[in-house]
Amino acid sequence: MSSSCAYSLGEFIWCGGTLLGWWNDQRMWVFKRTTSYFFGFSETILKQLGFSRSSFVVTSKVADEEESKRFEQEVMEFGALSPMFTILATLALLNLFTFVGGIKMMIIDMQAQVLDFLLLQILLCGVLVLMNLLVYHGLFFRKDVTRMPCSITYQSIAFALLACSLALY
Known part of the structure; x- marks a missing residue:
C-alpha cells in the first residue's frame, strides 16, 4: 500500500503536480468511491421497490x-x-x-x-x-x-x- 502511494506521489510530482494537488487527488478518489457506491446502492433499492429514479445536479457547471x-x-x-x-x-x-x-x-x-x-x-x-x-x-x-x-x-x-x-x- 505505501509503495503504491509513494509511486503515485512520485508520478504526480514528476508530471508537474504538487504535494497538495496529489493529496487532493487522493481525497477526491475516496469521495468519488463513497458517493458513487452509495448512489448506486440507493438507485438499486429504489428500482427494486418500484420507485422512480432520482435525478439531481451533482454540482453547478x-x-x-x-x-x-x-x-x-x-x-x-x-x-x-x-x-x-x-x-x-x-x-x-x-x-x-x-x-x-x-x-x-x-x-x-x-x-x-x-x-x-x-x-x-x-x-x-x-x-x-x-x-x-x-x-x-x-x-x-x-x-x-x-x-x-x-x-x-x-x-x-x-x-x-x-x-x-x-x-x-
Whole structure:
C-alpha cells in the first residue's frame, strides 16, 4: 500500500503536480468511491421497490473568474447544495466521532484490550479524519461562498449522531 502511494506521489510530482494537488487527488478518489457506491446502492433499492429514479445536479457547471482562481490555488469548493455533500459530510463526521470515541476508550478509559482489537480500525479512522480535514473546515470554519451550506451541515450532524446512537444500542 505505501509503495503504491509513494509511486503515485512520485508520478504526480514528476508530471508537474504538487504535494497538495496529489493529496487532493487522493481525497477526491475516496469521495468519488463513497458517493458513487452509495448512489448506486440507493438507485438499486429504489428500482427494486418500484420507485422512480432520482435525478439531481451533482454540482453547478458555471465557472467564473473567482472560481477559476480558487481552482488554480487548489482550494476545494462546497458551496452548491448537493446530496453528494450531505453524504460526504455525514461520513466525515461519523469518522471523526468514531475516531474520538476510540481515542477516548484507549486513553481516558485505559482499556488496554482496545489496542489489541481496534488499533488498525483507529488508525484507519485517523487517516480518514486527515483526509476529511477540508470537509471539516468547509463545515465549521469557512465563512465565504465556498463553505458547506448550513442545511447540509445540520443534516450531516443529525445523520452522524443518529448513526452513532443506533450503534450504541
